[in-house]
Amino acid sequence: MQDHVWQAVLGEIELSVTRASYVTWFKNTRLISQENNSVVIGVPNVFIKQQLETKFTDLIKTTLQNNGISPKQIEYKIHSGLVNKRPKEESQPALHVETPSSSTSGSTTQKTTSSLTHKYRQGLNERYTFDNFIVGSGNELAHAACQAVALNPGKKYNPLFLYGGVGIGKTHLLQAVGNEVMKQNKNAHVVYVSTEQFVQEFIDAVRYKKNTDFAGYYRNADVLIIDDMQFIAGKDKTQEEFFHTFNALHQANKQIIISSDKPPKDIPTLEERLRSRFAWGMSIDMQNPDFETRCAIIQTKASDSDAELSQEVVAYLAELVESNIRELEGALNQLLAFCEMRGLTPDVQIAKTLLGSVKSRPKHVSAKQVVERTAKYFDVSMDEIIGPKRDKDIVVPRQIAMYMLRSELHLSFPKIARELGRKDHTTAIHSVEKIERELAFDPSVKDVIETIKERLYA
């Protein structure tokens, strides 16, 4: 069987399973061989192998039959080269980014990037690559856009703006772009900077009168990656400086990539002219990974640590942590470390004992429960808290409920507004921000929230 037949088989399968299933289980498979009534399919890891064996073998058989192949046996082989192999259309020879330095003769020898000490490599961590990023529902679009940008910086989607909740892979993708660009061209000026650092450097530059160094460094970038843009809120002078940097780079067709925990329109006190600049390119909303994607992430991280996890343990972890992949990794690492020290094989029982007691798991809690718990704490009724009244003794509980929906369940602002009977999501933004501010300097607010949380997860 030739590869195009397998591509046809995949095409059919894609139509009969969900998008997320397809991306997670099928997208990175390929045909290894077909002989004597047996078909061997290459898969990226053991978890995908198990899933295909147990859940999808019938589907694969039928689809093969539809394409004129009736193997007696289907075998799955782990093929390490397949881990998140890039889609075909993007593996063409990459275009080199423009280099300001005249000679590019060295760029054809693409050796490892680890020995680079170029100062325009600052801020990049080689740990984050496309290869170790699991593509699934929620991040697929962001991943595709980042790959496109990495292979063609400054040409497409400029600026690229990624936004989404905590721990869902924004920094990982941004860094992967930077690393990939450096891999394509080791002379590229890639600058990765957190917004906080950018703000700090700007303040220092002004203080020590080194504005020109600062501006020069950033305006000389081929690719400027700026992470967590929400922290520029309220920093007027820095916004102005960034605005000029942005214009200089954009005009020169240099790539700008930005991340934030919310879309530009929801970043308070973001200057209108920056907001409109961000709208020039592409904004992508990153969503929480679904169950299957979380499973795939755990399995990959486990095998990176040379640990074997049963499907049950993987599923248990994936259910335990639903949104934040950093927490998911944390739970996995805790489990692996615990078992390694004691020479145990991880199982669900151990995982439960070790991690099950961890409170603040959004898992068992619905939005309604959060609102109910909050209302109950303040002794107001559900009708009141979601109703129209604006008395202070109802407004505060309502704001706290909104804050809790954000901090515990990571709901979007429009959803939060809806849960509390509000049409306008800016009310939710203002409420969450107000409580965040109060939390910073009023310990009694913190106590209230802690108490509600305790009761919520009790």
Ligand code: ADP
């Ligand atoms: P964010 O910047 O959105 O808060 P990070 O990019 O820091 O989140 O991701 C948190 C952790 O989860 C990192 O260690 C990252 O490598 C990992 N991670 C997130 N998404 C994925 C993914 N799809 N595949 C593999 N690892 C991921």
Ligand code: MG
């Ligand atoms: Mg981040």
